[in-house]
Amino acid sequence: MSKLTPPLPKFLRPAPPRPGEDNGAGHNGDAAPSRGEKLREDATEKTAQVVGWLDERSNLSPLLRANLYRKVPKGTNWFYTLGSATLFAFVSQAVTGVFLAMYYEPDTARAYESAAYITNEVFLGELVRGMHKWGSTVMIILIFLHLARTFLFGAYKYPREIQWIIGVVLLVLTLAMGLTGYLLPFDQRSFWATTVAVNLNASAPIIGPYLADFMRGGAEFGAASLSRFYALHMLLIPGLIAALIGAHLYLVAKLGTTAPPWLKPEKKSLNSEGI
Amino acid sequence: MNAQEKEQYLREYSQLKNAGKPFFPYAVTKDGAMAAITLFVIIAMAILFGAELGPKADPTTTTYSPRPEWYFFFLFELLRVIKPPSLVLMATLGIPTICLILLLLLPFYDRSPERHPLKRPIAMIGAVATVVAMAYLSIIGALGGPPSEIEIPVAAAYEDGAAVTAASGCLGCHRIGENGNTLGPNLTAIGDRLGRDAIARTLINPTSPMPSYQSLQEENPEQFEALVDFIASLKEEAAEGGQDTQ
Numbered sequence: 136m137s138k139l140t141p142p143l144p145k146f147l148r149p150a151p152p153r154p155g156e157d158n159g160a161g162h163n164g165d166a167a168p169s170r171g172e173k174l175r176e177d178a179t180e181k182t183a184q185v186v187g188w189l190d191e192r193s194n195l196s197p198l199l200r201a202n203l204y205r206k207v208p209k210g211t212n213w214f215y216t217l218g219s220a221t222l223f224a225f226v227s228q229a230v231t232g233v234f235l236a237m238y239y240e241p242d243t244a245r246a247y248e249s250a251a252y253i254t255n256e257v258f259l260g261e262l263v264r265g266m267h268k269w270g271s272t273v274m275i276i277l278i279f280l281h282l283a284r285t286f287l288f289g290a291y292k293y294p295r296e297i298q299w300i301i302g303v304v305l306l307v308l309t310l311a312m313g314l315t316g317y318l319l320p321f322d323q324r325s326f327w328a329t330t331v332a333v334n335l336n337a338s339a340p341i342i343g344p345y346l347a348d349f350m351r352g353g354a355e356f357g358a359a360s361l362s363r364f365y366a367l368h369m370l371l372i373p374g375l376i377a378a379l380i381g382a383h384l385y386l387v388a389k390l391g392t393t394a395p396p397w398l399k400p401e402k403k404s405l406n407s408e409g410i
Numbered sequence: 411m412n413a414q415e416k417e418q419y420l421r422e423y424s425q426l427k428n429a430g431k432p433f434f435p436y437a438v439t440k441d442g443a444m445a446a447i448t449l450f451v452i453i454a455m456a457i458l459f460g461a462e463l464g465p466k467a468d469p470t471t472t473t474y475s476p477r478p479e480w481y482f483f484f485l486f487e488l489l490r491v492i493k494p495p496s497l498v499l500m501a502t503l504g505i506p507t508i509c510l511i512l513l514l515l516l517p518f519y520d521r522s523p524e525r526h527p528l529k530r531p532i533a534m535i536g537a538v539a540t541v542v543a544m545a546y547l548s549i550i551g552a553l554g555g556p557p558s559e560i561e562i563p564v565a566a567a568y569e570d571g572a573a574v575t576a577a578s579g580c581l582g583c584h585r586i587g588e589n590g591n592t593l594g595p596n597l598t599a600i601g602d603r604l605g606r607d608a609i610a611r612t613l614i615n616p617t618s619p620m621p622s623y624q625s626l627q628e629e630n631p632e633q634f635e636a637l638v639d640f641i642a643s644l645k646e647e648a649a650e651g652g653q654d655t656q
Contacts, residue, residue, distance in 0.1 A: 203434040208426040216444035223445040247466040254463050265456030273452050275481045289525030293411050296517035303514045313479050326467030328478045334619030339503045391427055396525035400425035
């Protein structure tokens with residue numbers, strides 16, 4: 136066990152055995168192991184067998200170990216949790232979104248009724264819809280804070296330029312999720328706001344009219360538009376976001392997170408307590 | 411950054427990294443705590459504010475308030491503060507697109523090796539200006555009144571039309587008297603500039619981004635006529651002088 140123990144914080148480390156006490160493991164030949172101890176040993180052994188079986192075939196443990204126990208730079212503080220919090224908000228949106236999709240019907244005649252059904256009839260429906268609606272707000276706030284942190288710390292500079300670009304694309308895609316999702320409850324507010332938003336796109340030079348026609352599914356805002364927004368909101372944009380988050384995280388693991396820019400390495404490496 | 415600066419950065423970074431702590435459990439604990447806070451905030455907001463569902467979407471009548479989610483207020487407001495028609499395209503697409511491209515390409519034009527925020531004055535001024543502008547636009551966007559109220563005196567004959575106008579959400583973009591927005595042309599004295607037929611034509615075949623009211627005309631011609639009558643009645647002397655133009 137002691138070989139695999141990660142470098143734990145002090146308060147979590149097992150106290151070293153004191154002279155006169157048992158030698159840590161619990162049995163030094165005096166008494167036969169009790170039933171509980173035997174069960175525990177069995178369980179540990181079985182777990183080790185299963186993990187060993189998986190590892191023998193997947194060879195995942197070096198990868199996991201390298202990623203879990205990789206060092207984060209000195210000075211890593213709470214501002215560095217904003218990215219993972221954004222990811223968590225995305226996961227929350229995905230989970231609540233799946234539950235909403237179980238009841239939602241992307242049809243102009245049924246969309247509003249199914250949204251009302253979710254809100255009023257389904258068990259915890261209003262809570263889940265509320266979590267999805269306000270989760271988008273939380274995710275947008277977190278993504279902007281994460282962007283601000285990255286900007287302030289100069290973390291977009293060499294060698295993390297690709298990280299930054301992926302991040303900005305993720306920001307745009309997240310806003311696109313907000314836009315496409317806004318239509319889906321199909322009440323007055325969402326319908327007209329989306330109509331205006333799409334018409335604004337139509338006024339863009341050159342590609343504008345084509346983009347608007349693509350979003351509406353035709354020249355007029357109608358049934359085709361709703362299923363298009365649904366497909367974009369449910370499949371295309373979340374898929375892109377998930378893929379780009381994967382790339383973003385790969386680069387985080389590869390390049391590491393930045394240290395706060397005001398920290399300089401000490402010339403004489405005296406502190407060994409960092410580990 | 412030249413090769414030497416890159417090398418120096420990588421060297422310093424690896425020293426700082428070696429002086430750091432392992433991702434598990436130190437960073438994971440913080441990330442986990444932050445995830446718990448995030449979930450708590452989402453659930454609290456869902457319980458406190460609920461999931462409001464307005465009246466069903468109706469392309470023809472009733473309240474039409476084109477209000478986006480709050481995080482699009484700044485874009486929406488950008489459209490309202492820039493009034494000259496020749497600049498509207500610039501407002502709707504030009505400025506956001508330019509800002510987005512500037513944001514995307516940031517690492518390619520900001521190439522100095524300096525990372526400390528206090529030693530990057532230009533970047534910081536740009537960032538603060540952007541944040542202030544977005545916050546300002548979002549706040550005035552949020553404070554804009556509800557787009558379904560008409561306070562100018564209306565002659566009895568046009569009351570139906572005024573009700574249709576209010577319900578059709580014209581004030582979401584247009585201004586009538588003291589109400590409404592400045593996104594589209596001011597309608598307070600539109601009757602002086604356009605005849606009744608021209609107004610009807612514009613409603614059926616408007617210029618983007620205004621939605622067409624053709625479906626209203628087809629499905630509810632009386633309401634459509636009342637709407638056109640009311641808008642055609644909006645004239646300067648009516649706005650200033652007596653209420654009774656009939």
